Amino acid sequence: MYRCSILEESSCQKEEIAMNTLKTQNLGTSAEAIKHHYDVGNDFYQLWLDSTNTYSGALWEENDANDTLELAQLRKLDFHINQARAKGAKRVLDIGCGWGSTLKRLIEVHDVEQAFGLTLSKAQAEWIASLNLPQAEVKLESWQDHSPVEPYDAIISLEAFEHFTKLELSHKERIAVYRKFFSHCHQWLKPSGWMSLQVSTYGNSRREDSSQFVFTEVLPETDFPTLAEIIEGSERIFEIVAIRNYRQDYEYTLKAWLSRLKANRAAGIELVGKEVVSRFEKYLSLSSICFHQGISNLFCFTLRRIDNPRKDSSC
């Protein structure tokens, strides 16, 4: 595994040992729980996602009545690629790569030599394999098990962070997982490397307010972080260069998905049954209310690797 200096390795190794004692393995969403949500059927998701099959909040052009879901998704992908300084890079990692829209964009539009994706969804991995992208490599593995042979120039992760922990974790366990994640990204990145993250968080709400419907029936073994937890998880490992809340953009995205799903309801029922379609419609409706009301937020973080982290046990 790549590390930039002996001093830094020593510091981060200490942190890793401390984290391992907290048994952070398997504290996030299991492969079975991922399958429950993401492996419902690629053809079902195609009914209501845009043509790029991007399943995360898009970035909409304000006051542009002609904006479309597809344009807003491409704008979002370009935003993160720019924030991560990934254009023309040799190696870029996408953690939680979905159906591969970021990998495809990196290669086809932003001249990236090799784009690597991690997912726990077999359906997504199979889909990407069918895209015929020789410069893309997808692994069916957790970020916790990832061990690249060479460092990356940039890292992007869009709404995967919500799968790193579960509702029942203590604050200490949760922060340990987040610090482990950022430490891994630190180790995988070249010196002065950049990372762009998109994460749904609790907003004007507390964890105990969270919907049992969402976190048991729709997205089991999943939980949002708070903004403060992401900051605590990354401090002294990554420098936060920019944060912006795009919750209204997510509201528009969720409503666009819901509208498309309703328009294709009969086809959806044919593919996955009435119960699954109803569950997704309710989930998209409930989520659009949460982002509309500020119960949930959608944060984009631009992060720069700290090349000489403070030399103590907490990096």
Next chain:
Amino acid sequence: MEIQSSQIEQISTVSQSSNSQENISKKTATAAEIQDWLVCYLAELMENKPDEIDVTIPFDRYGLDSSAAIGMIGDLESWIGIELDPTLPYDYPSIETLARHLAEESKVNV
């Protein structure tokens, strides 16, 4: 209208309306008709008589949580025949204001 899991199972939401999307017949509903529909809906939901429902009182004062609001909008959508945003009860938080808004929308969309 906080998200309260305890009430989610009590109100069936989109499942009630999911079979009716293709059968929606668009109609021009007046504010009074929409208001009557909402009064009857809430009265049944709250197990009250329609004349006990005050059209000016915010939905959340009737204990309508987000799941119940989604159910109400789903059923209203099937009845009125135009696609409705699930966030409408938050922007128009009483029967009176929602009915007035939807009557205008209904005219525009027919």
